[in-house]
Amino acid sequence: MSCAFYNRMREFIVVGHKAATDGQFSLNDLPGSAGRMDIMCRCVNSALFLSHDLRRDVVIYLVLLGEPEPPKIVKFIGQDVRYLNPDERSSGSLIKKALELKARIRWKESTPGVWVRQGDLEELLSELITRPMQGDEDDESNEGDVGSENRLYYLHEDGTDIRDGIGGNLPQRATFILGDHVGMTPDEEQKIIDAGAQSLNVGPLSLHADHCIILVNNEFDRKK
Amino acid sequence: MSCAFYNRMREFIVVGHKAATDGQFSLNDLPGSAGRMDIMCRCVNSALFLSHDLRRDVVIYLVLLGEPEPPKIVKFIGQDVRYLNPDERSSGSLIKKALELKARIRWKESTPGVWVRQGDLEELLSELITRPMQGDEDDESNEGDVGSENRLYYLHEDGTDIRDGIGGNLPQRATFILGDHVGMTPDEEQKIIDAGAQSLNVGPLSLHADHCIILVNNEFDRKK
Numbered sequence: 001m002s003c004a005f006y007n008r009m010r011e012f013i014v015v016g017h018k019a020a021t022d023g024q025f026s027l028n029d030l031p032g033s034a035g036r037m038d039i040m041c042r043c044v045n046s047a048l049f050l051s052h053d054l055r056r057d058v059v060i061y062l063v064l065l066g067e068p069e070p071p072k073i074v075k076f077i078g079q080d081v082r083y084l085n086p087d088e089r090s091s092g093s094l095i096k097k098a099l100e101l102k103a104r105i106r107w108k109e110s111t112p113g114v115w116v117r118q119g120d121l122e123e124l125l126s127e128l129i130t131r132p133m134q135g136d137e138d139d140e141s142n143e144g145d146v147g148s149e150n151r152l153y154y155l156h157e158d159g160t161d162i163r164d165g166i167g168g169n170l171p172q173r174a175t176f177i178l179g180d181h182v183g184m185t186p187d188e189e190q191k192i193i194d195a196g197a198q199s200l201n202v203g204p205l206s207l208h209a210d211h212c213i214i215l216v217n218n219e220f221d222r223k224k
Numbered sequence: 225m226s227c228a229f230y231n232r233m234r235e236f237i238v239v240g241h242k243a244a245t246d247g248q249f250s251l252n253d254l255p256g257s258a259g260r261m262d263i264m265c266r267c268v269n270s271a272l273f274l275s276h277d278l279r280r281d282v283v284i285y286l287v288l289l290g291e292p293e294p295p296k297i298v299k300f301i302g303q304d305v306r307y308l309n310p311d312e313r314s315s316g317s318l319i320k321k322a323l324e325l326k327a328r329i330r331w332k333e334s335t336p337g338v339w340v341r342q343g344d345l346e347e348l349l350s351e352l353i354t355r356p357m358q359g360d361e362d363d364e365s366n367e368g369d370v371g372s373e374n375r376l377y378y379l380h381e382d383g384t385d386i387r388d389g390i391g392g393n394l395p396q397r398a399t400f401i402l403g404d405h406v407g408m409t410p411d412e413e414q415k416i417i418d419a420g421a422q423s424l425n426v427g428p429l430s431l432h433a434d435h436c437i438i439l440v441n442n443e444f445d446r447k448k
Contacts, residue, residue: 028252031311038311045266051405051430086432087255087262088312181275203445206275208310214438221427 010220011128011175012060014043014209015121017182019064021072023100030092035066039180040095041088042210047217048078049086055217062095063121071120074098081113121177121188125152125195128175150175152197154189155216157206159199162219166200170223176200176216178209234444235352235399236284238267238433239345241406243288245296247324254316259290263404264319265312266434271441272302273310279441286319287345295344298322305337345401345412349376349419352399374399376421378413379440381430383423386443390424394447400424400440402433 018035025034030041040062047060056079064072074095076084084090098110107115119127128150151171155178159165166174177192184192202215242259249258254265264286271284280303288296298319300308308314322334331339343351352374375395379402383389390398401416408416426439 028313030313031309042266042269042310046435049432049435051432085255086266089252089254203442204448205445208273208275211270211273211438214435215442218427218439221429224428 008170008220008224009057009059009173010216011173012043012047012058012213012216013063013121013124013175013177014040014060014180015063015178015184015188016040016065016180017185018066019062019180020066021064021069021099023096023098025096027089027092027096030088034092036181037092037095038088039209040064041091042208043178043213044076044084044091044095045086045088046210046213048076048081048084054078054081054084058217060213061124063119063124064099065120069103071118072099072103073117073119073124075107075115077113077115079113083111084113122191125177125191128152129195149173152177152192152195153200154192154197155202155209155212156184156199157201159201162200162202162216165198166219170220174220176213178212180209232394232444232448233281233283233397234440235397236267236271236282236437236440237287237345237348237399237401238264238284238404239287239402239408239412240264240289240404241409242290243286243404244290245288245293245323247320247322249320251313251316251320254312258316260405261316261319262312263433264288265315266432267402267437268300268308268315268319269310269312270434270437272300272305272308278302278305278308282441284437285348287343287348288323289344293327295342296323296327297341297343297348299331299339301337301339303337307335308337346415349401349415352376353419373397376401376416376419377424378416378421379426379433379436380408380423381425383425386424386426386440389422390443394444398444400437402436404433 019037020034030038047058048054058078060076062074094114098114098116101110103116103118105118107117109115150173153176202212243261244258254262271282272278282302284300286298318338322338322340325334327340327342329342331341333339374397377400426436
């Protein structure tokens, strides 16, 4: 299916600094055995779920930096994903299946709409800036479309309020970058800034990444 | 601790129509064995968690209507709760412990900040309307305080947008009522209306209850 059906596309990138990079973890202990994989699971839920549907216009990338085979990236594509329920264990199970594959530097699909590759934040940012957004590869209508610019946003408590920073002029394509419970390292922050990301916050208090994603999605819902 | 420390208090009520009412369910299968208890668990997370703190000014009530001993209510009090982590299994474990107690018509504390009683939505609404909000019992400063009025809101897609319906004039105390994946029954809706609740929505799309709670909390965060 082509992305041309959707007015606006958005992507989320969440960095899990301790999140497991093989499929050996226990679904009964996502926080402990899988390096706070529970955070990643909740982010998948926040990014993709509507009340009785999935958000077909959203992609979420999980950058996993924990042992034993870092770095890896797992992505969920809203328009393709299957077998996903809202509970943490469900997304945890799909992440586990993806990590059971032998990851290479090219994307490989593990279950419908869930893909895995080797790679870190810098490589992912480079890929997103230089390549068309997921699904655009076969969408010739986007050629030369000025609305297809992909804007990067770094969600951070010191940023500009999203209600002011994006306002009524929503980008056609937007990528939001978020840290996990330990935030970003100075090196990661520098790479995000170097990639041209604008800093935004979602309110006056510091919130979990999955809560931030809900608030970003709502801001876009209101402007459709 | 007295609620006088907090500018505004708010409560959430979530009705789990199939949610288990004893502690026999498996933490490894919250959706199946516990009647979509995963929804209740995510609502607890959404209501109470900040990035590195808990929301001390929030109470959440889970009205559980599933088998085998309905109806029961479990409440989490933000200013008192202990042993709560953000993952579903953690809140599920505290709910399970509460449901292992023999519930009576009076509140009984199972673990710090987590209480259980027999009762349904109508009884809870009656209690909240006629009694001071949790924590006010020993707070003499609230006597005769016109700001202590408790306003009821029913979160529903046909309601007024919360950004217009509450606006800059936030109530000192507010209670938000939400349904689970099956919504409210006509009988429950009538009781909510009879209790004087105003209908609000959090945006143009229908969202999960836990996502709605995030958006309500954010609206209050922005007005503090």
